[in-house]
Amino acid sequence: MERPLLPLGAPRAERADAARNRRHLLATARTMLAEQGGADCLTMDALAERAGLGKGTVFRRFGTRAGIFQALLDDDEQAFQQQVMAGPPPLGPGAAPLDRLIAYGRARIAFLLDHREMARAALDGSLPVPAGTETPLSRTHIRMLLGQLRLDGVDLPMLALQLTAALDGPLLFYLSNSDLTESTDIQKRMTRAWEDLIQRVCGG
Incomplete structure (x- = not known):
């Protein structure tokens, strides 16, 4: 572990x-x-x-009512984090860094889409984006995996920040109701786009 x-x-x-x-x-x-x-x-x-x-x-x-949803999200976030830290590969340990990075994006996108209503209900004016700001797990985990890939001449902290921004809370703002209800393959398209992004960035 x-x-x-x-x-x-x-x-x-x-x-x-x-x-x-x-x-x-x-x-x-x-x-x-x-x-x-x-x-x-x-x-x-x-x-x-x-x-x-x-x-x-x-x-x-x-x-507040939003506090109920924040607590529900926190519970689910903790369970998600445990899968990343100690679950089966490729999301958990034991797979190659590139495979884990791709798997993390897939899992995170699925998590966000599954929790989109809960995340929006958790907004109470004190949180700038759904589900809070960035999830600290995301940037830390992505930064760790990028470091294991040994990319030459890359500003790893900034790249990790940009990749995190492609996944976490703000992603929900870019999806309209029609995106979520009319496109039955939105999750497949998003995960495919994440894999393409990672393959291009990391030269896989």
């Missing part, structure tokens, strides 16, 4: 009842999203009622 890509640090101490409520609320929120087919159904009041908890408990845990 590789060293962690991000310093996760010690988890913040949390009372057992608070941790239990958090898990229950997130599980309830996921059930509501799955049953009702969209982010619009998930409100603070509806979540509190469905979870059988007071509205004050929900507010203390998440702060």
Whole structure:
């Protein structure tokens, strides 16, 4: 297993009842999203009622409706990061750097498209782009893989930044509703374009 890509640090101490409520609320929120087919159904009041908890408990845990989606995204982001750090190759360790870079782009695009409604619902005015700013994992991981490729004469930090920008949050702003609903192969086209970009940049 590789060293962690991000310093996760010690988890913040949390009372057992608070941790239990958090898990229950997130599980309830996921059930509501799955049953009702969209982010619009998930409100603070509806979540509190469905979870059988007071509205004050929900507010203390998440702060705002957007905070619910931010927490859901954070959970899924942590699971995604674990796949990158310790999952099977080529996304996880054990494959050639170029193959891992291509696999990372494919997986990240799929993650963003799958979470697009959740990411937009997580915006509350304090986050500049969906799902926050860039995900630190992306630039760190891409920079590491570019370094393993030993590209001559390349400004690796800047190249990693530019490739990260091609994947993370802002990508969702460039896709219109018609792009997402009318084009059934949008994910295939995007992953194919990412592979072509990486092959050209890295000379593969």
